[in-house]
Amino acid sequence: MSDAADRMRYGASALATPANAITIARMALAVPFLAFVANGGSSYWALAAWTVLAFSDGLDGHLARKHGTTRSGAFLDPLADKVLVLGAAWALVVSGTFWWVPVLLITVREIGISVFRSWYARRGIAVPARYSAKVKTVVQELAIAFALLPPIAEHAEWVHVSILWAAVVLTIGTGISYVTDGHRSFSHTGDRG
DSSP: HHHHHOOOOOOOEEEEEHHHHHHHHHHHHHHHHHHHHHOOSSOOHHHHHHHHHHHHHHHHHHHHHHHHOHHHHHHHHHHHHHHHHHHHHHHHHEEEHSSSHHHHHHHHHHHHHHHHHHHHHHTTOOOOOOOOHHHHHHHHHHHHHHSSSHHHHHHHHHHHHHHHHHHHHHHHHHHHHHHHHHHHHHHHHHOOO
C-alpha cells in the first residue's frame, strides 16, 4: 500500500496534492500566528509555532519532489514563503521588535522580484531560483526566530538586529542577481528572434 502511495505521481496541472495541502495549511495557520506575534511579540509559543511553519516548507518541497511538481505548487509555495516571512517581519514591526526600515527594504525587493519574474514568465522566459535565494530565505527566517526567542529579544537585541541586516544584504544581492539573469536571458532570446 505504501509502495503504491510512493509511486503516486501528479500531473503538472494538478491542484489537490499533498504538497499543496501543506502549503495551504501553512498560509491558513499564518493568520492567527501573525495576530499573536503582533499583539505579543516574542514568546516561546510564538517561537515554537514559527519553527513548525518554517520547517514545514521543507516538507512540502519534499512531497512535491516525491509526487511530482505542479504549476499550482510552483505558484503557491513561494507565495506561502512570502506571506509567512513578510507577515512575521511586519508583525514584529507592529510589536516594536523590528525597525520598519530593513523590513520595508526586504518587502520592496520581494514584491519587486515577484513582479519581475511574472513579467518574464509571460514572455516565456524562466528566471530560476538560485541557491543563494534559499540561503536568503533561511537567514530571514533565522532573524525572525531569534527575535521571537525571549532571552534574545529582551537582553541581546543586537543578535536579531544583526541577522536581520544580513538578511537585507542577501535579499538585495539576490534581487540584483535575478535582474541580471533575467536581462541576460531576455537578451539571448532577442538575439535568437
